[in-house]
Amino acid sequence: MATYNDEGIVLRRIDYGEADRILTVLTRRHGKIGVIARAVRRPQSRLASRTDLFVRSNMQLARGRGELDVLTQAEPIASSPHASDPRRAACASLCAELTDRVLEDHHPDDEIYTLVADALVACADTSRDPRAAVVWFGRRMIDRLGYAPQLYDCAACGRRLGEQAARFSAEGGGLLCPQCAAHDPAAIECSVRVIKCLRVAASDDTSLWARLQLDPATLAVLERVTEAELAQHLDRRLRSFDVLRALETAPS
Numbered sequence: 001m002a003t004y005n006d007e008g009i010v011l012r013r014i015d016y017g018e019a020d021r022i023l024t025v026l027t028r029r030h031g032k033i034g035v036i037a038r039a040v041r042r043p044q045s046r047l048a049s050r051t052d053l054f055v056r057s058n059m060q061l062a063r064g065r066g067e068l069d070v071l072t073q074a075e076p077i078a079s080s081p082h083a084s085d086p087r088r089a090a091c092a093s094l095c096a097e098l099t100d101r102v103l104e105d106h107h108p109d110d111e112i113y114t115l116v117a118d119a120l121v122a123c124a125d126t127s128r129d130p131r132a133a134v135v136w137f138g139r140r141m142i143d144r145l146g147y148a149p150q151l152y153d154c155a156a157c158g159r160r161l162g163e164q165a166a167r168f169s170a171e172g173g174g175l176l177c178p179q180c181a182a183h184d185p186a187a188i189e190c191s192v193r194v195i196k197c198l199r200v201a202a203s204d205d206t207s208l209w210a211r212l213q214l215d216p217a218t219l220a221v222l223e224r225v226t227e228a229e230l231a232q233h234l235d236r237r238l239r240s241f242d243v244l245r246a247l248e249t250a251p252s
C-alpha cells in the first residue's frame with residue numbers, strides 16, 4: 001500500500017468493529033479525510049492515545065482500497081488537554097463539529113487548518129474563557145464561508161449606523177437601524193461593546209481580539225449572534241451549542 005505523511009487533527013471518532021476506530025481527520029495537505037485506526041482499542045495499542053479527540057500529530061497513512069485511509073503511525077505534536085474540563089471540551093467539540101460540517105473531503109486549506117489548530121489550543125488556554133475561542137473561530141469561519149455580515153451600515157436599508165446599540169438580524173445579514181429592526185422580532189440586541197467585538201473579529205486582528213476584555217454577558221451575546229448566523233447558513237443546527245448551553249446553566 002502507498003503511504004504518505006501529513007499533519008492531522010482528530011475531529012471526530014467512532015468505535016468500529018471489535019477494536020478499531022474510524023476517525024475524521026483534518027490534515028494540512030490533504031484536507032479532511034476518513035481514516036481507520038486498526039486495533040487501537042486493544043490495551044497494548046501504541047496508537048490509542050493518538051486517536052483521542054483534538055489530538056494533533058504527524059501521521060503516516062496508507063491509502064486504503066475504499067474511502068478510508070489507514071493510520072499506520074502517529075507522533076503527537078499537541079495533546080488534548082481539554083478532556084478534564086467539560087466546558088473546554090464542549091468548546092473544542094463545537095469547533096470540531098463546525099469544521100467537520102462545513103469542509104468538504106480532500107480540499108486542503110492551510111489557513112483553515114491553522115485556524116482550527118489555533119482554536120483548539122485557545123479552548124484549552126486556562127487564562128481565558130474558552131467561549132472567546134469559540135466566538136472567534138465561528139466568526140472567522142462565517143467570513144471564510146462568504147457570509148460576512150454587515151456591521152457598519154444597516155443590512156436592510158443601507159443607512160450608516162451611529163455609535164449606539166443596534167439589533168443583529170441573522171436572516172437580514174447584519175446589524176439593523178432602529179426602523180428596520182422593528183420588522184425583525186428575532187433580531188438580537190447588541191450593545192456598543194458587542195458591536196465593537198464583532199468588528200474586531202471581522203477585521204481578522206488576532207492580537208487585538210486577544211486584548212479585548214470579554215465579560216460573560218458580552219460573550220453570551222456574541223455567542224448567540226454567531227449561533228444564529230450559523231443556523232441561518234448551515235442546513236442543520238450545531239448540536240454542540242446545546243451541550244455548551246446546558247453546561248453554562250448547570251450548577252457548578
Ligand SMILES: [Zn+2]
Nearest residue numbers: 154157177180
Ligand atoms: Zn435600516
